[in-house]
Amino acid sequence: MSSSNPGRTILASTIAKKYVQEVQDDVSKLGRSPKLVGFLANTDPAAQMYADWTGKTAESLGFTYELRVVNKEELEEAIINANEDDKVDGIMVYFPVFGDRQDQYLQQVVSLEKDVEGLNHKYIQNMYHNVRFLDSEEHQKSILPCTPLAIVKILEYLGVYNTLLAYGNRLYGKQIVVVNRSEIVGRPLAALLANDGATVYSVDITGIQKFTRGEGLKLSRHKVEDVDLTLEQVSQNADVIVTGVPSATYKFPNEFVKDGAVVVNFSSEKNFNANVKEKASLYVPMIGKVTIAMLLRNLLRLVNNKTSEV
Amino acid sequence: MSSSNPGRTILASTIAKKYVQEVQDDVSKLGRSPKLVGFLANTDPAAQMYADWTGKTAESLGFTYELRVVNKEELEEAIINANEDDKVDGIMVYFPVFGDRQDQYLQQVVSLEKDVEGLNHKYIQNMYHNVRFLDSEEHQKSILPCTPLAIVKILEYLGVYNTLLAYGNRLYGKQIVVVNRSEIVGRPLAALLANDGATVYSVDITGIQKFTRGEGLKLSRHKVEDVDLTLEQVSQNADVIVTGVPSATYKFPNEFVKDGAVVVNFSSEKNFNANVKEKASLYVPMIGKVTIAMLLRNLLRLVNNKTSEV
Known part of the structure; x- marks a missing residue:
């Protein structure tokens, strides 16, 4: 550290460490491997890299991760299939796909119960209004958008x-x-x-x-x-x-x-x-590494919400 | 009609006539005046004109129409109040307000039960998939986007x-x-x-x-x-x-x-x-006049859906 340049770089991996540990502990307590499905329907190298990272991190912590590369025109149907598949616990989509409002439409196709990114309208509206639970008994936590x-x-x-x-x-x-x-x-x-x-x-x-x-x-x-x-x-x-x-x-x-x-x-x-x-x-x-930790933390909350349903 | 200009102009008012009549008959059969609330939060003269038309048409056919002019920052809370007000049967918002995605967010704040414009994600997704009812018993019709x-x-x-x-x-x-x-x-x-x-x-x-x-x-x-x-x-x-x-x-x-x-x-x-x-x-x-007729037709469907709830 010199006087002309006193600032420090803090890496996301350093910050993520605590959350990564927490997530890993919670998965091992759970006794099964929650499954996350990522949908890639663009050719953006940043999205591909983020998908690779998500997969590696998820697998290393005890989750099951499956990347589904689909044509953008087939994405909606593919999401609906994953919504209906009991073996899938969480779903994420690597945006942009079409860009703009059509992507916002697609994001809403992901079911509330599997939306690890916390982008469902219900979650976003709850966030804006400081509403922290989905149910009045406060058993099911509302998900926060992961970034x-x-x-x-x-x-x-x-x-x-x-x-x-x-x-x-x-x-x-x-x-x-x-x-x-x-x-x-x-x-x-x-x-x-x-x-x-x-x-x-x-x-x-x-x-x-x-x-x-x-x-x-x-x-x-x-x-x-x-x-x-x-x-x-x-x-x-x-x-x-x-x-x-x-x-x-x-x-x-x-x-x-x-x-x-x-x-x-x-x-x-x-x-x-x-x-x-x-x-x-x-x-x-x-x-990115902190975002992925939050994504997996959200996935565990969704799994927990499912078992807390009244 | 000259040979150099054979085309005809058809006015929306002519096309709307049949639907206007149908809507008027249905309101009189209903025996009460359904209430539509419009929210105007922009200064677009086209939106103001459309709001005036909606109001005049609605009132002339037996509906109750109330235009609420609000500050754009207060719009979300105003919509939520109208969602919770049993005296309000239908809600519409004159867009654009913020433009783009934030307007799409606001549109989703309007409750499914009062969305006369048919822009709730559920209605749009049903439309894309040719799903015509909200319930498996097929009592409650899904609303189509009015334009x-x-x-x-x-x-x-x-x-x-x-x-x-x-x-x-x-x-x-x-x-x-x-x-x-x-x-x-x-x-x-x-x-x-x-x-x-x-x-x-x-x-x-x-x-x-x-x-x-x-x-x-x-x-x-x-x-x-x-x-x-x-x-x-x-x-x-x-x-x-x-x-x-x-x-x-x-x-x-x-x-x-x-x-x-x-x-x-x-x-x-x-x-x-x-x-x-x-x-x-x-x-x-x-x-515009056909759109307004469809809006009022949608409002009657929402009123009917409410009475058809199981």
Whole structure:
């Protein structure tokens, strides 16, 4: 560590370790090998790599993993078959397939009971409203979308969450910039962080929105406002910057990073410049291994929900 | 009618007449006034006009209509309140609000039991798979998305459907071009037409897809293939051209219209040139009034489903 470059890189594998162990212990307690089926219907090398990693990790921890490579036109029927197959415990789809709204349609075809990614409308709506269980008896846990959940766990590991504060306030006073407002990562993440007390600036090409925990609302949920601020303005006081821009050329401007900020990139492309650690204190360049740990954790919850059905 | 301009314009009001009458009769038989709530959270003049029309038509036929103008940030909570209000029979939202995926999220917040637009994932998935009821006893009808349904009814009126053929084959041999592949109109419409036997070319900026009724599939549903054809190639033999491009400047090229083709525009903008009737035999410039009739017809089905619950 030199004075000109004080920042540290923290690898996802380091952060994932605790969750990987937890998942492995839970599988061995379960006494059977839950089966995860992944559907690959695109030729994106990043998706193929992620599928390989998922398979290797899953198998090494005692799960059964099966990758089904299908034509995109056959994907819907293939998902329905897996929904109906009692031997399949969890299903995930490597997106994008068609892109945009048709993918959102396909994601909803995965049955609630097998959706390890936590992208079913019911799970997402529960997340936005801080509803943590599916049933009023609170036996069946609602699933959180796995990438946003992974980022929350990463921020916990990095000490961004203040454990001296009560749950729900542990990000109180923190300012966070999230560059991505997709329905599967950016927007749910902004909501999760706002629900924990942070002020979150959610950035995409259409503008910047500010997410805070609303007050006095009947529904316990975050509040969103459009703000007329620039990326530079919202970044200069940001304690945390999270990026997820799916572009090889996009780089978050180094000069907007506050000295000592925590920076996390969840894109499969490198969204930060190589010298970001001249400013950032902690830098997480990739998060895939934590996401996979969350995916398997979600799978165990689904298995548990099935046995908790009333 | 001159020989240089043989085509006729058919107004939506003419086509709607039969359905309007049917809906009015059914409301009077019902003996109470079903309540429809519309949510307007944008400043789009086309949405405001459509809301006014819906209100006027609904009230004139014996329904109760209430337009709730809300801030887009309050829309989700407002929908949830209407879901929980026993006095509300049906709910519709005037989109776009946020645009894109977040609107798709909001649409799913509307409860299945009150979704007059037929855009709930369950209804759309049923439509794609030709599933016509919600329950195995076949008491509760699945709702069809109202704009695609309106276009089907228009094509029936115009004689495109051959009533001498069996249901499911009534578009056999017909070639149809649909310029729009949105998840709420273009794609469901292509599927509905393909399910009735047509060959449908679905056109959007990403390319052209061919929808046909698949054969030998376990699921009774349409088949989709990407095709390497131009708009001119797919149009030159098209019996029907349906457009829905939300742009004031887009015009479907007149020279691509086959002599005698039937052309229907469902965009709030005029997608055909004024002289389209030099080629087309029948031209439906707008469809709103038929769509509203279908919306109210769907509302009556929802009311009926509620009383048919087992």
